[in-house]
Amino acid sequence: MPRPLAILGSTGSIGINTLDVVTAHPEAFSVSGLAAGGNVELMVDQIARHRPSLVALSDAEAAERLSERVRGQNVAVRGGMDGVCEVATMDGAETVVSAIVGAQGLVPTLEAIRAGKTVALANKEVLVCAGELVVREARGQAALVPIDSEHSAIFQCLAGEDLSDVRRVILTASGGPFHGLSPQQMAAVTAQEALDHPNWEMGPKVTVDSATLMNKGLEVIEAHWLFDLPPERIEVVIHRQSIVHSLVEFVDGSLLAQLAPPDMRLPIAYALSYPRRLPMSQPGLSLVEIGQLSFERPDEETFPCLGYAYEALRRGGTMPTVLNAANEVAVQAFLEGTIAFLDIPRLIRASLDRHEPRPVASLDVVLEADRWAREITHEAVAVAADGG
Ligand code: MG
Numbered sequence: 001m002p003r004p005l006a007i008l009g010s011t012g013s014i015g016i017n018t019l020d021v022v023t024a025h026p027e028a029f030s031v032s033g034l035a036a037g038g039n040v041e042l043m044v045d046q047i048a049r050h051r052p053s054l055v056a057l058s059d060a061e062a063a064e065r066l067s068e069r070v071r072g073q074n075v076a077v078r079g080g081m082d083g084v085c086e087v088a089t090m091d092g093a094e095t096v097v098s099a100i101v102g103a104q105g106l107v108p109t110l111e112a113i114r115a116g117k118t119v120a121l122a123n124k125e126v127l128v129c130a131g132e133l134v135v136r137e138a139r140g141q142a143a144l145v146p147i148d149s150e151h152s153a154i155f156q157c158l159a160g161e162d163l164s165d166v167r168r169v170i171l172t173a174s175g176g177p178f179h180g181l182s183p184q185q186m187a188a189v190t191a192q193e194a195l196d197h198p199n200w201e202m203g204p205k206v207t208v209d210s211a212t213l214m215n216k217g218l219e220v221i222e223a224h225w226l227f228d229l230p231p232e233r234i235e236v237v238i239h240r241q242s243i244v245h246s247l248v249e250f251v252d253g254s255l256l257a258q259l260a261p262p263d264m265r266l267p268i269a270y271a272l273s274y275p276r277r278l279p280m281s282q283p284g285l286s287l288v289e290i291g292q293l294s295f296e297r298p299d300e301e302t303f304p305c306l307g308y309a310y311e312a313l314r315r316g317g318t319m320p321t322v323l324n325a326a327n328e329v330a331v332q333a334f335l336e337g338t339i340a341f342l343d344i345p346r347l348i349r350a351s352l353d354r355h356e357p358r359p360v361a362s363l364d365v366v367l368e369a370d371r372w373a374r375e376i377t378h379e380a381v382a383v384a385a386d387g388g
Pocket of ligand 1: 148
């Protein structure tokens with residue numbers, strides 16, 4: 001029997017790649033539920049191709065339009081975040097793909113965990129803003145399988161290993177489009193230049209995060225929660241080719257790495273078929289054509305966001321929640337052309353400096369810190385936009 005999936009964020013980059021994997025493997029997967037933001041056209045198309053029984057759009061008005069468009073078809077349409085949570089917990093799905101971008105994926109992902117689903121996690125912000133809570137809820141309840149390529153690499157290297165034999169993990173970072181630029185050169189870069197990633201095709205938010213290196217910072221926090229490692233045992237190296245997706249060093253000094261072409265369908269398929277592997281039609285690597293692999297230390301002075309993430313993780317509590325929320329607001333403002341690229345780290349720094357972290361005792365504490373950080377960062381964006 002094909003494994004039934006619910007996909008949260010089906011119209012985004014990870015969602016589209018997940019449906020690609022489903023289409024290529026009808027014997028392995030079927031689609032029970034889809035949830036997205038407000039993209040009615042693409043959802044109509046996905047319903048026609050994948051025949052889910054339940055779909056939701058978080059934009060309630062868009063959900064009404066969708067309802068009109070698919071009237072008479074055998075699919076229930078829901079609107080709002082409640083509807084998204086209904087998809088996340090639906091009886092018909094065994095695995096939930098969590099691929100909504102940003103902290104708004106938190107509540108539906110938690111609901112899926114509480115419902116005992118296997119969660120294939122692409123949304124790193126869920127672990128950044130509420131890792132303690134998510135890991136606590138998942139313990140003994142639900143399996144959490146990473147989709148993020150670096151974490152998938154580590155997860156693959158750890159197969160059959162004991163976590164207590166790990167000395168450290170090494171996350172690789174492409175360095176993004178602005179690798180090697182000076183701060184003066186970066187002051188004038190545009191959103192369009194930031195969106196031009198050298199190796200990966202991704203959504204706009206994660207692509208800008210790659211350009212600031214915040215993406216790697218968020219992934220350090222994600223690795224901390226997924227693999228139960230302290231920050232000093234999680235390292236980052238710049239690896240421009242994006243071929244080695246990450247490495248694990250064991251106590252005997254052995255390093256294991258996972259290598260593959262940069263194609264998200266591979267870690268998605270692994271997360272969905274784990275512990276088995278699915279045959280993929282894409283060609284593998286030609287090591288001879290690649291020729292050389294390079295590794296270098298990240299430039300934390302020019303790209304301070306990486307250090308901010310380590311700092312937030314060390315300080316703990318709601319500090320990573322604030323880091324994430326400030327980053328989401330700043331990146332959105334940069335994409336809209338409201339602030340400059342270098343305002344992103346500056347605004348994040350200012351939000352961290354104003355925050356007194358609290359222990360993550362409940363979801364409410366997380367949501368309150370998230371709301372507070374969004375509010376003060378929005379205010380700072382307005383000041384920056386006025387040239388302040
Ligand atoms: Mg990644």
